[in-house]
């Protein structure tokens with residue numbers, strides 16, 4: 001087994017799993033959408049945990065308040081207000097175990113089996129799995145380089161009454177695209193006219209490698225039709241299982257009055273207290289700044305390698321996030337994923353991200369998990385594979 005530090009080879013003969021990701025030795029898996037092990041901020045979290053334990057206040061070891069640790073929400077609201085450039089009220093924040101957990105909770109509290117929801121085509125494939133757990137009927141809405149196509153949404157609204165629309169509006173996974181401001185306004189307007197929730201997954205919002213200012217959906221959460229989800233998974237560490245939701249108080253009330261929170265209390269008070277220390281020390285800001293510089297350089301390396309090694313690849317260079325969404329016209333990319341294994345390179349085939357088994361000649365490549373050298377080597381291997389199967 002190989003993990004983030006690529007000089008490290010596990011001395012054990014038996015693989016003992018510790019993280020969700022497993023990459024056989026020698027393989028470069030450009031499909032893996034995880035942060036690089038080497039960028040997980042071990043020291044920052046160690047210091048924050050030490051500061052937390054040094055306070056001699058055990059309240060973070062108690063069952064937490066349903067909405068989430070109040071001191072953590074105040075620190076987070078201050079951080080978000082500075083970052084977004086508009087005030088965020090800690091009373092409108094709800095602490096989650098991350099976006100996956102938030103999606104599951106929203107499905108549990110806002111839908112019933114058989115209800116219709118809208119998703120983008122393509123969309124984050126693991127969200128589709130969560131929606132399947134709740135037996136929801138999925139209606140896909142097409143996207144282009146400017147994100148969700150609002151005219152297509154408008155048309156579908158004539159046919160269906162969705163409970164919610166799930167969107168990744170900024171640096172989308174997998175498409176890399178960002179919804180334009182004009183489309184954001186129209187989308188919000190439609191949600192009010194047709195009374196459906198917008199569930200905006202803003203996980204990549206802070207991983208912006210351009211000068212472009214993007215208004216998050218968090219800015220619209222004074223409306224009951226908009227919920228903004230975010231997470232520390234891509235700006236600190238996914239193992240924290242910590243995220244937040246910004247929403248109208250009525251929506252928060254609906255979520256907090258659940259059996260899950262009645263029984264277990266608020267989500268993740270222990271981790272919230274540690275991350276609060278880290279935010280108050282200014283370390284979150286520092287970590288994001290470092291990630292933006294690092295990932296931008298990796299993005300540039302992948303773009304150049306794709307142009308050099310795979311001239312037939314069709315793509316728009318993303319301005320943020322983790323992914324290139326690449327079209328290889330007329331290729332069955334499910335088969336390509338199998339063929340690529342022989343060249344020791346991994347990818348994710350487009351069909352995974354489609355709720356209707358479309359997108360068959362697309363692939364998703366991640367530039368976050370490996371450094372520039374590995375990215376170039378991986379794209380070179382993919383180029384060789386493509387030449388061999390042509």
Ligand SMILES: Cc1ncc(COP(=O)(O)O)c(C=O)c1O
Pocket residue numbers: 033097098099100101124168173201203230231232233238242243
């Ligand atoms: C669009 C999107 N949403 C949500 C997640 C998962 O977020 P979390 O770790 O907060 O559950 C990911 C992770 O890859 C993602 O790409």
